[in-house]
Amino acid sequence: MYIQEVFELHAHTPTLVDLEDLAAREDAHLELHGTKPMRFSIYVSPERLEHVSALFIEQGCKRIHSTELKMEPAPKDGVVPDDFHATSNKPTFIFRDGNWIPVTRLRMDGVITFDENNTPFCNLMRDVIAGEDIVVGHGGIRIAFLDLPTKNEEEFGFMQGDVSSERQNPVIIRKIARDMKAIRDRGGRIVFVAGPGVIHTGGMAPFCGLIEKGYVQAVLSGNALATHDIENALYSTSLGISTKTADVVSGGHRHHLSAINRMRFHGSIENAVRAGELRSGIMYTLVQHNVPFSLAGSIRDDGPLPDTEMDLCKAQARYSELVQGTDMVIIISTMLHAIGTANMIPATCKTICVDINPAVVSKLADRGSTQTIGIVTDAGLFVEQLNRELDLFEV
Incomplete structure (x- = not known):
């Protein structure tokens, strides 16, 4: 660095x-x-x-640039000084007492304040308390580079960008699997951010395999993934389409609502598992292996499920909590949650984004998450091949 x-x-x-x-x-x-x-x-x-x-x-x-760090008190709760320093996801250091001190809990679009031990950290504007010291201006702040600049970065080459639909996806997935094995074996953290496309494209069983082998330390998602996973577990459909034959099922349009209704009856997904009604699927496997998950709600949600957090600020806080200290984040088929999560993680965190639409994969880099490796492919096929590659390490 x-x-x-x-x-x-x-x-x-x-x-x-x-x-x-x-x-x-x-x-x-x-x-x-x-x-x-x-x-x-x-x-x-x-x-x-x-x-x-x-x-x-x-x-x-x-x-050329000053090392004098300037701070001003927050004028009100949830309000920062006008000249606040806006953080990025890059490693950031501030100059205090003759030393360059790393800022912790890095994320985009935050401000720098200090905890009870006087350690600088990224905080959200809404969480600032009146009177807290807030770093302002640009003096005494430096953004670190992970690598030295090289002339090779400017050389032209085909398919050298981080996103391309014409790359050897199997080779990339094999490399991701190798990294995941190393992270798991050293006790690191891998967080998955997944959308309902995983269910619609038949990725349930291999995703459960990833959980069972210890490659998933948390899952961040929305109401839809859990709803359609439970729908499949109870009725073998996803959005009313049979996950066995891909045919439309008569009356299937109400299956996801019935699934939500049963979970609401039990009060939570975990209660439904303990009661024996939910006996398979991703959410079942997460509960059985004590893997935490967070479901962030939205304006379009049916139900919602009792586990879905409809308070946006609370959902963001829970997401942020679960990604702290994460070594790798794998985002599959969910643009909304992809951008939200990417804003919460530092550039030093390995980030993989998988989507069938190249524009979705490119958008993360456009929003500042330049560390993202993009894979343009079907969600179910990606999860299936990833699980297969990791199975080879288990032999």
Whole structure:
């Protein structure tokens, strides 16, 4: 991880070669931007930034961006100072007491405040309390890079973008499976964000396989996935279409409502499992393996299910809680929940987005989640192949 620091030099000495030698000796990377005056950046690890910067300042170089951190108190509950610093999902550091300190709980569209231990963290505007210190402006703040800039990034090549329907999906899925195996074996976290397309395309059984093998630490979704999963478990239909024959079932249009009604009778999905009425499917398997899930409601929801959180702020908070410390997020066939979840995770979290529509997969990168790897394919086929690849590791 590297922080970029920009300098200017107005004197004729030291030369660029001298500065490059200095950077090399200090394990820093130097990138020239201009020559009149000489303007350049150094890229160096956060813990060594001040030491290396001091050496360049001794050579007559001038630091362009201030290290002075400014804070102002929140004027009201849920209101921040006008000049608040808006966070991104990139690793962020603030300068305090002579050190660059990482900001925790990274997410997009937040503000930087401090907890009871004076540790900086990303908070939501609505959760700010009057009088809290809020970081403002740009001084004393640096955004870190995960890798050094290279000239290769500008070279042209076919199908080198993060989204393409003309790529070897089996190869990519095999690599994802290998990463998932490593994460699971070291006790890491993998969170799935899934839409009802998983059910409509027949991905129920392989998804259950992922849960049973310990590759799912949480599921984030909406009312629809759970509803149609339970509909399938009770009536073998999804949206009234037989999941066995793909034929329209007479009276099937009411099956999802009947499924919701039965869950409402029991008071929760877990109660329906314990009562023995719900005996298969994704939601059943989650309950049986004590895997947490969160269902965020929307204006279009039927019912809803008793587990669906219709308070948007509470649903967002629960999503955010479940993605903390996550190593990988796999998003399948749900644009709405994809964007919402991606805003809550740092750029260091491996993010996979699967959808049959390339525009959905591209939208995450367009919204700032540039770490996303996109796979354009059918949701059910993806889950089936992923489960099959992971089965090979179990042998």
